[in-house]
Amino acid sequence: MSATDRAAFQTAVAEHLTSIKRGTFRGDVALKLDLATAGKSPPHAHTIAKNFLDLLGDRMTGVDWPKKSLLYADDSQIQALSVSCRHGEDRPNIRIEARPFADMLDDLELAGRALQAAESMESHYEQEREGEWVDTFRNLIRDEKAQRKALGDKTYEAYREMVRWSAQRALLGRSGVDIPVLGWMYGLPRGLPTGFDKKMWAGLVGESKLRLQVGELPIASGGSSKFEQNVVDEIAAFKKRWDWIISPLVVAVALEVVVRPNPKTPPTVLHDLDNIVRDYLIPDIVPAFGTVSDQRWTIDFAELRARD
Incomplete structure (x- = not known):
């Protein structure tokens, strides 16, 4: 620019x-x-x-x-x-x-109360049904030989990609921090007991095997190299655990980053959110996981409209 x-x-x-x-x-x-x-x-x-x-x-x-x-x-x-x-x-x-x-936290609390009021057993059943796609995909590739014989190669491969898409949505959807969980991490909504305090909710997110857990940000001289290696190692461990379902990626994904600095970190060495993503995460995550292309991006809509 x-x-x-x-x-x-x-x-x-x-x-x-x-x-x-x-x-x-x-x-x-x-x-x-x-x-x-x-x-x-x-x-x-x-x-x-x-x-x-x-x-x-x-x-x-x-x-x-x-x-x-x-x-x-x-x-x-x-x-x-x-x-x-x-x-x-x-x-x-x-x-x-x-x-x-503070205004965002007020909106988050309002949204949390609205979701809690609208909660129903049907929504829980829907989440459970969505999660079944992971098991369906696991069984499909485990029984590949018999499935190919029954369906034929082309039909099997088309069905496998459709199920992979649904399975990835289910798996990666569970890994995200949704509105209720984000609110609980801030102790919101106030006055609504959840059984855990905000520190415990943050701890649960920080221990999830569905997220990349890269440890504490570097604050001392020479700590960046160790942290960068932690990122590389965690990506490798995550891919080893889930590569059978996420490679190749067929759904568009968002990178969601939750940062909880050590309370003892001096304010002068706190990292900015954008720098954490740009300097430490993006350079290793994007090459490792790849990007997803949308077929719409390969179509020149302006040219098609001109022809019409």
């Missing part, structure tokens, strides 16, 4: 903040970036996100804004970060949502 484009972006942000009478955030922030690209060879999503996160911080010279910082003074204020990036769109688009982190 050129200096002119960066200045134009910051000017647009400053004008919008002025129009809604919003100053620079001083406390913790929850931030959402929704990006769309139209270029044939766009940068990686984490590179795009990092560039915009930097632009939302220090104000450039010449941008009309009364303070040195634009949206926040330091990206360490970002306590919750959501990034989605869609490539191959007709036109590029940038959508940014920012709010005080």
Whole structure:
């Protein structure tokens, strides 16, 4: 992005903040970036996100804004970060949502209460039925010889990929931290007993075999190399455990990162969320797990519309 484009972006942000009478955030922030690209060879999503996160911080010279910082003074204020990036769109688009982190927790509590009120046995049965796809896929590949004989090679392979898709959705869906669990990790909703306190819920997430457990972030000199090796080792262990079902990936996946710094960590060495993902996780996770292509991205819809 050129200096002119960066200045134009910051000017647009400053004008919008002025129009809604919003100053620079001083406390913790929850931030959402929704990006769309139209270029044939766009940068990686984490590179795009990092560039915009930097632009939302220090104000450039010449941008009309009364303070040195634009949206926040330091990206360490970002306590919750959501990034989605869609490539191959007709036109590029940038959508940014920012709010005080406390407001996000209030919304999380409200959502948790709403889900609890709407909970039914049918939803539990639906989750159980979804999980059965993993066993179905396991039996299908275990009994491959007989299944091929009964169905024929082409039908078997088509059925196997369909079941793999459902099995991956079931397996990876169970690994995610949903709204109730995320709320419980923050002790929400208040006054609703769950049998565990927030530390115990965080511990359960931190011990799940369906997630990559990479240990504590490095805070001492020379600790980065050890942490990076932990990431590599954990990826290898995870793939050894689940490669039979996740290789190749046939469902689009999101990278969900939960960071719980050691309470004894000095504030001066705390890692920013975006740097953790960009520097330590993405470089090893993406090559190891691969990416999923959507057939829609191989179709030039603009050309088809022109023909019509």
